[in-house]
Amino acid sequence: MAASTSSSFKNSVMFILVFLISFLSFAPHLRVIHSHPLKICTFDQIYQLGDSISDTGNLIREFPVGASTAFARLPYGETFFKNATGRCSNGLLMIDYIAMAAGLPLLPPYKNVDADFRHGVNFAVAGSTALPMEVLATKHIFSPVTNSSLNVQLDWMSTHFTSICRDHRECVEKLRSALFMVGEVGGNDYNYAIFQGKTIEELTSMVPEVVNAIVDGVRKATSFGATRIVVPGNFPIGCLPIYKTAFQTNISTAYDENQCLKQLNEFAKYHNAQLPNAVIVYGDYYNAYQFLLKFAKSYGFDTERACCGIGGKYSFNMTTMCGGPGVPVCEDPHRYMSWDGVHLTQEGYKIMAGWLVHDMFNKLLCHF
Numbered sequence: 001m002a003a004s005t006s007s008s009f010k011n012s013v014m015f016i017l018v019f020l021i022s023f024l025s026f027a028p029h030l031r032v033i034h035s036h037p038l039k040i041c042t043f044d045q046i047y048q049l050g051d052s053i054s055d056t057g058n059l060i061r062e063f064p065v066g067a068s069t070a071f072a073r074l075p076y077g078e079t080f081f082k083n084a085t086g087r088c089s090n091g092l093l094m095i096d097y098i099a100m101a102a103g104l105p106l107l108p109p110y111k112n113v114d115a116d117f118r119h120g121v122n123f124a125v126a127g128s129t130a131l132p133m134e135v136l137a138t139k140h141i142f143s144p145v146t147n148s149s150l151n152v153q154l155d156w157m158s159t160h161f162t163s164i165c166r167d168h169r170e171c172v173e174k175l176r177s178a179l180f181m182v183g184e185v186g187g188n189d190y191n192y193a194i195f196q197g198k199t200i201e202e203l204t205s206m207v208p209e210v211v212n213a214i215v216d217g218v219r220k221a222t223s224f225g226a227t228r229i230v231v232p233g234n235f236p237i238g239c240l241p242i243y244k245t246a247f248q249t250n251i252s253t254a255y256d257e258n259q260c261l262k263q264l265n266e267f268a269k270y271h272n273a274q275l276p277n278a279v280i281v282y283g284d285y286y287n288a289y290q291f292l293l294k295f296a297k298s299y300g301f302d303t304e305r306a307c308c309g310i311g312g313k314y315s316f317n318m319t320t321m322c323g324g325p326g327v328p329v330c331e332d333p334h335r336y337m338s339w340d341g342v343h344l345t346q347e348g349y350k351i352m353a354g355w356l357v358h359d360m361f362n363k364l365l366c367h368f
């Protein structure tokens, strides 16, 4: 993926990685009530499936494509780690804040064979999709970055549990206090579709299949012994610089009061409404993002432009993205919501995570 220098539209789509996540901690100005608010849930492990919203280093360990993506280089990682870790932001992600809120170490990527997996594993891969590559191909949708879609990640999970449990009963016992995050995933299925020319109607017709793949992931997690499962929804994608740039219009009624594209937000809401919310808990990334937007506006953040990027109203250009030659990085990423036009800054994730931890706290029934 390299790079940002390609002018071919297809290649540039490779940079579009994906979406989302969620939960806790000390946003500046947010009052900290408890520094480990999820500790009462006594999670001893976290298992994460998903895409670039939660990848902490899997994609950059994939050859040849992943290792050569911009995510493997600075400025990715410049703020917290002072080095690229494979996280698609300047620093920590929502899953990092969730782990911290639970009093656990940061979640290691599955592809790091030297990692300590006693407190869980991160199977998420930036650029991955809910539907398998071959299924997308039948719809003439090309998945450019990785073949490690949700079903592949679930196979890894199965392999991992086979290696740590002697039998099903032992796994159920071991996973009794584990938190499972099934997503955010599915955002890329729609990203690739829309940037490869599909209409909103065509995207809408994909929703049942995408949701089915996510529900299937939940079913698989349950079959391993998972009891506490969070299924995060998609962001209000009509607020992201990548979409605002691609679908910019002079028609003022296309925008809502936050200058976000209404039709794309409606689509994200439609997808989210189909996600299961019965036994498992719904991770409301959509409203967490809206909270962040309101917060950011009242504290004078730049809510429009990407910190790392160049060009146009939103400092975003699909052919010249963050990490490419000559692409500037803002001096104060903590004053921006968007890191690279697609993903949020550490500060953005921190504030969203704070809202989410609070929102999910009761839903997780930790007091029982």
Ligand SMILES: *[C@@H]1O[C@H](CO)[C@@H](O)[C@H](O)[C@H]1NC(C)=O
Residues within 6 Å of the ligand: 083, 084, 085
């Ligand atoms: C930065 O990360 C890379 C791997 O992603 C590693 O090889 C290198 O040693 C790290 N550099 C520092 C200064 O930590």
Ligand SMILES: *[C@@H]1O[C@H](CO)[C@@H](O)[C@H](O)[C@H]1NC(C)=O
Residues within 6 Å of the ligand: 063, 065, 133, 144, 145, 146, 147
């Ligand atoms: C995905 O799989 C196909 C066929 O199996 C292969 O040609 C392609 O290179 C793979 N893509 C990536 C990004 O690994």
Ligand SMILES: *[C@@H]1O[C@H](CO)[C@@H](O)[C@H](O)[C@H]1NC(C)=O
Residues within 6 Å of the ligand: 248, 249, 250
């Ligand atoms: C919006 O209008 C301006 C002139 O009023 C024009 O230059 C620009 O190209 C228009 N943009 C779009 C996206 O239609």
Ligand SMILES: *[C@@H]1O[C@H](CO)[C@@H](O)[C@H](O)[C@H]1NC(C)=O
Residues within 6 Å of the ligand: 311, 312, 317, 318, 319, 320
């Ligand atoms: C994006 O950048 C390319 C080359 O870097 C340039 O040709 C193109 O006009 C830019 N597009 C916009 C919308 O600014």
